[in-house]
Amino acid sequence: MTKQPDDWLDDVPDNEEEDDEIIWVSKSEIKRDAEALKRLGAELVELSSNSLDRIPLDEDLRAAIELAQKIKKEGRRRQLQLIGKMLRSRDEDPIRQALDKLKNRHNQQVALFHKLEMLRDRLIEEGDDAMADVLQLYPDADRQQLRSMIRNAQKEKATSKPPKAARQIFQYLRELAEA
Numbered sequence: 001m002t003k004q005p006d007d008w009l010d011d012v013p014d015n016e017e018e019d020d021e022i023i024w025v026s027k028s029e030i031k032r033d034a035e036a037l038k039r040l041g042a043e044l045v046e047l048s049s050n051s052l053d054r055i056p057l058d059e060d061l062r063a064a065i066e067l068a069q070k071i072k073k074e075g076r077r078r079q080l081q082l083i084g085k086m087l088r089s090r091d092e093d094p095i096r097q098a099l100d101k102l103k104n105r106h107n108q109q110v111a112l113f114h115k116l117e118m119l120r121d122r123l124i125e126e127g128d129d130a131m132a133d134v135l136q137l138y139p140d141a142d143r144q145q146l147r148s149m150i151r152n153a154q155k156e157k158a159t160s161k162p163p164k165a166a167r168q169i170f171q172y173l174r175e176l177a178e179a
Contacts, residue, residue: 041083
C-alpha cells in the first residue's frame, strides 16, 4: 500500500495537534504590558536607596535605576524605557510583592499616626476620661507625666499659644506605640 500525500496526518498523534495551538497576543496588549513595566520602573526610580535595598534587584537593574535617579528630563525618560525593557526579561512578581510591602508599611504608619493624633486630641479635650483608654492601650504609660502634659496643652490651647505640649503628647504616645 502506497501512502497518499494526506496520509501523513494519520501518523501524528492527536495530543500533538493540541500542543501546537498558538496563543495570539494582540499588539495593544503587548504595548499595555510594556507600559505597565515602565510604570513599575518609574516607581522604583522614585524610591530611596534604603527602600531599594529591600527589593530583590540584580546588579544591572539596580545600576540602571540609580542612574535614572541622577538624570533629568529627556534622558530620564529614555532611561525609564530602558528599565522597562530590562524588566521584560525578568520575573517581576517578586519585585511587585516587595514594592507592595513597602507601600503597605507606609500606609500602616500613616494610619497609626492618624490614630495617635485622634487619641492626643481626645486627651486634650476630655482629660481624665480619655486617660483610661490610653492606659488600657498602653499599660506602661506614666500617668503623672501624661496628666502634666495634658494640663500644659489645655493651658496653651486656652491662651492661643503654639501647641508645644500637644506635640510632646503625640511624641510620647508614638514612643509608647513603638515600644
